[in-house]
Each structure stands twice: as structure tokens, then as C-alpha cells.
Amino acid sequence: MLNDIQEVFYSEEQIQGKVKELGAAVSRDYEERNPLVICVLKGAFIFMADLVKNITVPIELDFMAVSSYGNSTRSSGEVKIIKDLDTSVEGRNVIIVEDIIDSGLTLSYLIDVLERRNARSVKVVALFDKPARRTVELNADYTGFVIPDAFIVGYGLDYAEKYRNLPFVGVLKPEVYSGS
Numbered sequence: 001m002l003n004d005i006q007e008v009f010y011s012e013e014q015i016q017g018k019v020k021e022l023g024a025a026v027s028r029d030y031e032e033r034n035p036l037v038i039c040v041l042k043g044a045f046i047f048m049a050d051l052v053k054n055i056t057v058p059i060e061l062d063f064m065a066v067s068s069y070g071n072s073t074r075s076s077g078e079v080k081i082i083k084d085l086d087t088s089v090e091g092r093n094v095i096i097v098e099d100i101i102d103s104g105l106t107l108s109y110l111i112d113v114l115e116r117r118n119a120r121s122v123k124v125v126a127l128f129d130k131p132a133r134r135t136v137e138l139n140a141d142y143t144g145f146v147i148p149d150a151f152i153v154g155y156g157l158d159y160a161e162k163y164r165n166l167p168f169v170g171v172l173k174p175e176v177y178s179g180s
């Protein structure tokens with residue numbers, strides 16, 4: 001697995017430092033607001049786990065699974081809900097936790113769904129932001145790192161379901177991204 005990595009973009013230490021900052025910012029803004037923190041599976045599962053450990057105010061959490069990339073490095077353009085929330089968002093202050101904003105299609109779809117379900121507020125925490133690839137206008141309320149136009153893996157992010165378990169984030173050697 002490590003043999004497939006061309007370059008490390010962010011080390012485990014850099015990521016952990018940023019996650020602490022994001023947790024502190026959310027904690028400042030959500031005192032006594034009992035937010036519902038929603039993890040967008042699968043990619044955000046590691047970020048979610050680390051982030052909530054750095055949030056110092058009471059929260060509830062839930063999980064939603066969506067997918068649009070399949071085994072490709074390009075979005076199919078169609079966002080599918082694979083697992084829906086267990087909780088009603090009506091009247092809730094919702095925080096969506098995403099690993100990455102790329103085209104923006106996943107998040108714009110999710111924000112729309114949650115607003116139509118009458119959430120009181122919907123904010124987004126994204127660890128990575130790749131603005132060069134945006135096809136819909138959308139920005140996170142809390143952003144970790146703004147990254148160049150490259151398909152990254154690790155810390156929850158996959159290529160064809162692999163590499164999610166790397167503790168750092170990097171890019172693969174070109175020959176590994178075969179045919180996509």
C-alpha cells in the first residue's frame with residue numbers, strides 16, 4: 001500500500017493539528033445549541049471520529065452514507081443516498097462533516113435534502129477543499145486545508161475503496177489511477 005504513494009501532502013501531525021483547530025472553532029460557535037453532527041460516510045468516518053473528540057460542547061451525532069464516485073476519480077454527477085439518518089433534523093442545528101468538497105455536488109444535494117426536512121440551520125465542516133474542481137457554487141463554513149487539483153487518498157479518502165486506512169493524505173503514483 002505504501003509503495004503506491006507518490007507524495008505525502010499532509011502528515012498525520014499536520015492533520016491532527018488542524019482537526020483540533022476545527023473542533024475548537026465549532027465548540028466556540030455551538031455552546032448551548034445542542035447541534036446534530038452528521039458524518040457523511042464513508043469518506044468522513046476518520047475525520048468525524050477525531051473531530052468530535054475535539055468538540056467540548058454537548059452534541060448528538062448521526063450518520064448518512066452517500067456515494068457518487070464509485071471506482072472513478074470523477075464524480076458520476078448522481079448522488080445516491082445509501083443510508084439515511086436515524087434522527088429527524090426538523091428544528092435542529094445541523095453540522096455536516098465532510099472529508100472533501102470537490103465538484104460540490106454531494107454537499108449541495110445534502111444541504112438541499114436537510115433544508116427541505118426543515119433543519120433550523122445547516123453548516124458544513126470540510127477537512128479538504130478543492131475549489132478548482134467546483135461545478136456548483138458552494139463553500140464550507142469551516143475548512144481545514146485548501147488543496148490543489150489532485151485526487152488525494154488517505155485519512156478516510158479512497159481510490160476504488162482502498163487507502164482509507166492511511167493516517168496521512170497523499171497522491172498515488174500515476175500508474176495506480178488506471179483508466180479513470
Ligand SMILES: O=P(O)(O)OC[C@H]1O[C@H](OP(=O)(O)OP(=O)(O)O)[C@H](O)[C@@H]1O
Nearest residue numbers: 041042043067068069102103104105106
Ligand atoms: O464534491 P464532490 O465532487 O461531490 O465530492 C466529494 C464527495 O465525494 C466523496 O465521496 P464518494 O462518493 O467517493 O463516497 P465515499 O465517501 O464512500 O468514498 C467524498 O467523500 C465526498 O463525500
Ligand code: HPA
Nearest residue numbers: 102150151152153157158
Ligand atoms: O480527491 C479525492 N479523493 C478521494 N475521494 C474524492 N472524492 C472527491 N474528491 C476526492
Ligand SMILES: [Mg+2]
Nearest residue numbers: 043069070158
Ligand atoms: Mg470515495
